[in-house]
Amino acid sequence: MQINIIHALENQKIIGIIPARYASTRFPGKPLVDIAGKTMIQRVYEQASKAQSLSKVVIATDDERIADEVKRFGGEYVFTSSNHQSGTDRCAEVIEQLSDFDIVINIQGDEPFIEPAQIDLLTSCFNEEKVQLATLIKPIQSQESIYNPNSPKVVIDINGRAMYFSRSPIPFIRNGEPGVWAEKHQFYKHIGIYGYRTESLKAITKLPPSSLELAESLEQLRWIENGFYIQTKVTDLETVAIDTPEDLLKLNKLLEALKLE
Secondary structure (H helix, E strand, O other), rough: HHHHHHHOOOOOEEEEEEEEOOOOOOOOOHHHOOOOOEHHHHHHHHHOOOOOOOOEEEEEEEEEEEHHHHHHHHOOOOOOOOOOHHHHHHHHHHHHOOOOOOOOEOOOOOOOOHHHHHHHHHHHHHOOOOOEEEEEEEEOOOHHHHHOOOOOOEOOOOOOOEEEEOOOOOOOOOOOOHHHHHHOOEEEEEEEEEOOOOOHHHHHHHOOOHHHHHHHOOHHHHHHHHOEEEEEEEOOOOOOOOOEEEEHHHHHHHHHHOOOO
């Protein structure tokens, strides 16, 4: 698959951008935490750099401490404003500085073991010229995930375009008790990695917050409300996000047991 992706996109310049800010509300300094001997931001950068579809990988940050760490391990970074509300906005500022890229991949800075294959799968969405925005989704297997508001769900049309994202279980299963919903329908959860054509990225960051976005606190609803469509691809690979210090503690205990190099 990767060979086909690269061949189809060989005339497209694709940049992977990793937004990384120090002042996280739930976990200040998160990009610099140690994970089995490497900082989280270094692990994300190294994994993203293995993706065959990317022409370049940079870290977008507003903090000197993160920039110093990136310089230490030999990565590339771009300074951005500290006033951005989302990683999407931070990516848009990078593109204002590095303007010669056709496609932007927004890579979460708190997923230290992101699979390069997931990045390549996402970029494959842009084999079709009409695709403006893209993201990944994963089949939900457990009942617990369906009802978890911290795990956004998505419904798609027959062409794989996202119809709606919600923190609530969607769709509602009318003729089934909540405990058996996973058996009645294939639910999908949203994997928070985005791809944008450069012109689409610039356009969506100029839009004001929408009513659905404010209701669900999901920025992608703003794009849908304004007539943009989001192409999805299904991945079976799981992601490990570090949102809190408790998440890091659990991960490090697991890695210690596995003796990760």
